[in-house]
Amino acid sequence: MKGQEWYQADEVAEAYEDKRFSRGGKLIDRREKEAVLDALGPVEDKEILEIACGTGRFTAMLANRGADIIGLDISGPMLQQGREKAQSLGVEDGLEFMRGDAGRLPFPDNSFDVVFAMRFFHLADTPEQFLQEMCRVSREQIFFDTFNQFSQRSLYNWALPMGSRLYSGNDVRELLDAADLELVGAEHDWVFPYGFYRKIPNSVASVFRAVDNGIHRTPLGKYLATVSYWNARLQSPDT
Template identity: 75%
Template sequence: MKGQEWYQESDVAEEYDEKRFSRGGRLIDRREKEAVLDAVGPVDDKRVLEIACGTGRFTVMLAERGADVVGLDISGPMLQQGREKARSAGVDDTLEFMRGDAARLPFPDDHFDTVFAMRFFHLADTPAAFLSEMRRVSKDQVFFDTFNRFSTRSIYNWLLPMGSRLYSRSEVESLLAKADLRLVGDEHDFVLPYGFYRKIPNSLASTVRGIDTGIGRSPVGDSLASVSYWNASVE
């Protein structure tokens, strides 16, 4: 996976949330959490696995809502940030953070109701293998996001330190079919890429976001979107 060493640096983990979800990045955080909650639905007593949980933004959120949730990540420093976040939220005794490799998940088949991954597939060197593992340990639902090939993301992707793997719809549909997953819902958002929002103040970002959302709701919105959320069920 791209960036393994970078994500395991302590200073990167400590600054991760602040750099990505302050300023205009706050609305990205809200939208991503909304996407996860909409997809997962009621979580009381639902067994959930988050792949590449990072600093635990979603893991802690779901634990607060009653999910039986495990967050798995390859980075020890990222997991430490997640544990601190869980303690601050008072849910550290109701979830589990585990260090592990998404290519070899340490769980039996059909162990979770839902398995999801956010901000993960753009770094995946073997997406088919990762998706197959997610499907193996889920008995019901797999949810993930991708950055889109034919979007504004592609304009500056080569400038990013690690780049991003960009996907077309046909590529995602092919990956789902190979993993024996059935697409049951998809959403497409952010005509302007994430990097733009992180560079501007939150107050200005809200105004720009309104324009972005308006374009996104137009007939051409889905084709211009830089981010897609894919909700699939186990066949």
């Protein structure tokens, strides 16, 4: 997986959220959490697995809403940040953090109602393998996001420490077909790339976000979006 060593550095884990979700990044955090909640719906008592949970932004949020959730990540320092977050929110009893490889998930088949991954597939060197593993341990729903190939994301992709895998809509649909997944819904967002928002104050970012939303509501919005959220379900044997 791209950036594996980089994400496991203590200093990266400790500064991860401050660098990405402060300033204009607060808007990104809010929108990503909204996308997860919209796709998963009511989560109380659902058994959920989050792949590449990182510092536990979504893991803790869903535990707070009553989910029975496991957050899995390959980075020990990231998981430690997640445990501290869960403790500070008082939800440490409702979740579990595990270190593991998303390409070889340490769970039996059909273990979870939902398996999801955010900020992961742009790092995946073998996305087919990761998606197959997610499907194997899921009973019903798969949710993930991608960074889009034909967008402004490509303009600064070279500046990332590990690069980034970009996807076209056809790429994702081929992945879903190969995994026997049915696409339930897709949302496309963020004309201005994430890196732009993180560089500016939240008050200024809000102005650009309003412009972004205006463009998004036009017929061109879908095609200019830098990020897509994909909600899919396992096909029944009779499908």
